[in-house]
Amino acid sequence: MRSVFSIQKKQRLFTQTAALLSLVSLQAPTHTSAFAPASFLLPSVVTPLFLSTAATMPETLQVVQLPCLNDNYGYLLHDATTGATAAVDTPEAGPYQAELRARGWTLTHIFNTHHHWDHTGGNLELKSSEVSIYGPATETIPGIDRPLRGDDEFEFGGSKVQVIDVGGHTKGHIAYYFPDERKVFVGDSLFALGCGKMFEGTPEQFWGSLKRLRSLPDDTMVYCAHEYTQSNAKFAQRVEPGNAELLERVKEIAAQRARGEPTVPSLLGLEKRTNPFLRCDVSDELRANVGVREGDSDAEAFAKVRRAKDTFRG
Numbered sequence: 001m002r003s004v005f006s007i008q009k010k011q012r013l014f015t016q017t018a019a020l021l022s023l024v025s026l027q028a029p030t031h032t033s034a035f036a037p038a039s040f041l042l043p044s045v046v047t048p049l050f051l052s053t054a055a056t057m058p059e060t061l062q063v064v065q066l067p068c069l070n071d072n073y074g075y076l077l078h079d080a081t082t083g084a085t086a087a088v089d090t091p092e093a094g095p096y097q098a099e100l101r102a103r104g105w106t107l108t109h110i111f112n113t114h115h116h117w118d119h120t121g122g123n124l125e126l127k128s129s130e131v132s133i134y135g136p137a138t139e140t141i142p143g144i145d146r147p148l149r150g151d152d153e154f155e156f157g158g159s160k161v162q163v164i165d166v167g168g169h170t171k172g173h174i175a176y177y178f179p180d181e182r183k184v185f186v187g188d189s190l191f192a193l194g195c196g197k198m199f200e201g202t203p204e205q206f207w208g209s210l211k212r213l214r215s216l217p218d219d220t221m222v223y224c225a226h227e228y229t230q231s232n233a234k235f236a237q238r239v240e241p242g243n244a245e246l247l248e249r250v251k252e253i254a255a256q257r258a259r260g261e262p263t264v265p266s267l268l269g270l271e272k273r274t275n276p277f278l279r280c281d282v283s284d285e286l287r288a289n290v291g292v293r294e295g296d297s298d299a300e301a302f303a304k305v306r307r308a309k310d311t312f313r314g
C-alpha cells in the first residue's frame with residue numbers, strides 16, 4: 001500500500017510541476033534574441049502567473065534583438081494584445097523583413113534614435129502606408145511622420161513611452177523609455193560599459209544626457225545599438241582597476257563572448273556601478289586616472305574620460 005501511495009504522490013507532484021512549468025513558459029518569450037540561449041532570458045520575466053498581482057501583471061511587450069551589419073543591434077517590439085510592432089532603428093531592412101515574416105507580424109512603427117545611417121538606413125525600405133516613423137525633431141530622418149523632443153510621451157500598444165533627450169553623440173539624439181516595462185532603448189548614447197563618441201554635442205550636453213539616463217531605476221534594462229562591450233571593458237578596466245564589481249563583469253563578458261552570446265541588454269544598476277561614463281562624478285580612482293583636477297566641473301571630468309577613451313589603444 002505504501003508504495004502505491006508513494007507513486008500516486010509522485011504523480012501528483014509531477015503534474016503540479018508540469019502545470020507550473022507551462023505557466024512559466026507562457027511568460028518566458030517576452031525577451032527573445034535571434035541568437036541567445038534560454039539562459040539569456042531575464043529572471044524578471046519568468047515569475048509564475050499565479051504569483052502575479054495587479055502591480056506585476058504579465059508583460060505583453062516582446063522584444064526581439066536582431067544582429068545587423070557588423071556589430072549593430074536592431075530591435076523589434078511587439079505588443080501581443082494590439083499587434084503593434086515597432087522597429088527600434090533600422091540599420092538595414094533585411095533582418096527585420098525576415099523576422100517579421102517568420103513571426104507573422106506586420107510592422108506598424110519605426111522608432112529612430114538619431115540620424116546616423118546605421119540607424120536609419122532601412123527606413124524607406126521598411127516604410128509602408130501602415131508604418132509610422134518616429135524620430136528626433138531636430139535631425140534629418142528619412143520618411144519621418146512624427147517628430148519627437150525630450151519629455152514627449154506617447155502610447156505604443158498598451159505601453160506608455162517617454163522620450164528622453166540624450167543629445168551628445170548627435171545633437172538631437174533621443175531615447176525611448178518604457179517606464180512600466182523598465183526598458184530603455186538608448187541607441188548610441190549609452191553602451192554597455194561605454195557611451196557613444198561625442199560627434200556633435202558638447203560635454204555639458206552629453207553629461208546632462210547621461211545623468212538623465214542614470215536617474216532611471218536600477219532595474220531598467222538598457223538596450224543599446226552596438227556590441228562594443230568587450231573593447232569598452234578594456235578601457236573601463238584600465239581607468240578603474242580598483243572596482244571589484246567591474247573586474248567580475250569583465251570576466252563574465254569575456255565568457256559570454258567566448259560562448260558567442262550578446263552582452264546587450266544590460267541592467268542599468270550594473271552600468272551605474274561599472275560604466276566609467278556614468279561614474280565621472282563618483283569615482284576618485286577614475287578621476288585621478290584621466291587627470292581630473294580640483295575645480296574641474298563634472299562635465300569637464302566627463303570630457304576627460306571621453307577624450308581618454310578616444311585615444312585609448314587597448
Ligand SMILES: [Zn+2]
Pocket residue numbers: 114116169188196
Ligand atoms: Zn551613431
